[in-house]
Amino acid sequence: MRLLRCSLTVDDEHWIPTIEEFFTDIPPYAILSHRWGRPNDEVSFNDLERDLDVSHKPGYRKLRRFCELAFQAGLKFAWIDTCCIDKRSSAELSEAINSMFEWYSNSALCYAYLDDVITEEGLENHAMEESSFRASKWWTRGWTLQELIAPGSALFFDQNWKPIETRNKLAWLVGEITSIEIEVLKDDYNWRGHRTSVAQKMSWAARRQTTRQEDRAYSLMGLFGVNMPLLYGEVSRAFIRLQEEIMRTTPDQSLFAWRGASCDRRSCLSLS
Numbered sequence: 001m002r003l004l005r006c007s008l009t010v011d012d013e014h015w016i017p018t019i020e021e022f023f024t025d026i027p028p029y030a031i032l033s034h035r036w037g038r039p040n041d042e043v044s045f046n047d048l049e050r051d052l053d054v055s056h057k058p059g060y061r062k063l064r065r066f067c068e069l070a071f072q073a074g075l076k077f078a079w080i081d082t083c084c085i086d087k088r089s090s091a092e093l094s095e096a097i098n099s100m101f102e103w104y105s106n107s108a109l110c111y112a113y114l115d116d117v118i119t120e121e122g123l124e125n126h127a128m129e130e131s132s133f134r135a136s137k138w139w140t141r142g143w144t145l146q147e148l149i150a151p152g153s154a155l156f157f158d159q160n161w162k163p164i165e166t167r168n169k170l171a172w173l174v175g176e177i178t179s180i181e182i183e184v185l186k187d188d189y190n191w192r193g194h195r196t197s198v199a200q201k202m203s204w205a206a207r208r209q210t211t212r213q214e215d216r217a218y219s220l221m222g223l224f225g226v227n228m229p230l231l232y233g234e235v236s237r238a239f240i241r242l243q244e245e246i247m248r249t250t251p252d253q254s255l256f257a258w259r260g261a262s263c264d265r266r267s268c269l270s271l272s
Contacts, residue, residue, distance in 0.1 A: 003077040006067030029077040030070035031107035033147035042082040094230040101222020110151035117158040142210035142219040199254035217242040
C-alpha cells in the first residue's frame with residue numbers, strides 16, 4: 001500500500017508530495033473520498049515518480065489541503081486514489097480495486113470532499129430540499145458508496161474545505177439522501193457482522209453511475225465481500241460475474257429480487 005507523507009504546515013509554501021510504500025505494519029492514515037476532475041488536472045503517481053512540478057495542477061490544492069488536515073489531526077500519512085495507485089499497471093489496479101473497501105475500512109479518518117457544495121451556515125440549510133448538499137453529485141457516483149459506508153468515521157467538507165459535519169451526526173440526513181439505513185451510517189456499526197440483505201445493498205447502488213460500465217460491478221465488490229479479476233471491455237458481463245461471486249459466498253436469495261427488462265436470458269441474473 002502506498003501512502004503520502006503529509007508532514008507539512010499551512011506555511012510550507014514549497015511542499016512537495018512524497019510517497020512511501022508499505023507491505024506490513026501500515027501506519028495510521030487518513031483517506032480521501034472525492035470526485036475526480038479532468039484526468040490531466042489530478043496529481044498522478046506518474047507525476048510524483050518523475051519528480052515533476054505539480055503545484056500548477058488544479059488537483060494539487062485538493063491534495064495539499066487534504067494532507068494539511070490529516071497532519072493537523074495527528075496523522076503522518078494519507079491515501080488518495082489519484083496518486084497512490086500506479087494505474088499504468090493493470091495488475092496493480094486490479095489489486096487496488098479489490099483492496100479498496102478494506103483500505104477505507106482500516107483508515108483512521110475519512111474526509112469526504114464535496115466540491116460542489118457551497119458554504120451554508122447551519123445544518124438546517126443543508127437539510128433543505130434545494131440545498132447544494134442534497135444535490136451534490138458525490139451522492140450519485142458508484143465508487144463513493146463504499147467510501148461512505150466502509151470507514152469507521154467520516155467527515156464531510158464543502159468546496160472551500162470548510163467542515164460540514166460528521167457522518168455519524170448527519171446519519172439521518174444522509175439516510176434520506178441515499179436510502180441507506182441510519183444504523184449502517186453510525187460510527188459504531190459492525191459492518192463485518194451486518195445482516196443487511198443482498199437486495200438492500202443493491203438498492204443503495206441502483207441509481208448511482210460510473211464512467212466505465214464495468215465499474216458498476218467493480219465498485220461493489222467490497223460491499224459484498226467478494227473478489228474477482230478486472231476485465232475492462234467485458235461491459236455488462238462484469239455485473240453477471242459479480243452476482244455469480246455473490247451466489248458462491250452467500251445463500252441469500254434476495255439477489256434475485258429485482259425487476260426490469262435488463263435480463264441475462266441464460267439465467268435469472270440482472271445485467272445491471
